[in-house]
Amino acid sequence: MNIENDVIETLDQLERFLISVEDGGLGLTNVAGIAMATNNTDGRPFVAVLDDKHQLLLGRWISQDVYENGKEMVRTGPKRNKH
Structure with missing residues (x-):
C-alpha cells in the first residue's frame, strides 16, 4: 500500500492536505476522489487519494x-477562505 508515514493529527492538517x-500541489495526476478507510491488516485509519479506477x-x-x-470535510471538501 502506498501510504506515507506522516500522520495527520488534526482537522487543520487534514484541511491543508485536502x-x-x-x-495539484502534490504532483498527482488523474485524481478522481478522496476517501477515508481503515487498513484491513491492523485497522489503522487513513485518508486515500484515488484515481478514476x-x-x-x-x-x-x-x-x-x-x-x-x-x-x-472529506465528503464535502475543505472550506476555503473567501477574500
Whole structure:
C-alpha cells in the first residue's frame, strides 16, 4: 500500500492536505476522489487519494480523532477562505 508515514493529527492538517490535493500541489495526476478507510491488516485509519479506477494514488495515516471528526470535510471538501 502506498501510504506515507506522516500522520495527520488534526482537522487543520487534514484541511491543508485536502487543499493541496485539490490544488495539484502534490504532483498527482488523474485524481478522481478522496476517501477515508481503515487498513484491513491492523485497522489503522487513513485518508486515500484515488484515481478514476479507484486505485490508491496516495494515502496518509490519520489519527482516530481525525477519522471520527473529519468525515464531513472529506465528503464535502475543505472550506476555503473567501477574500
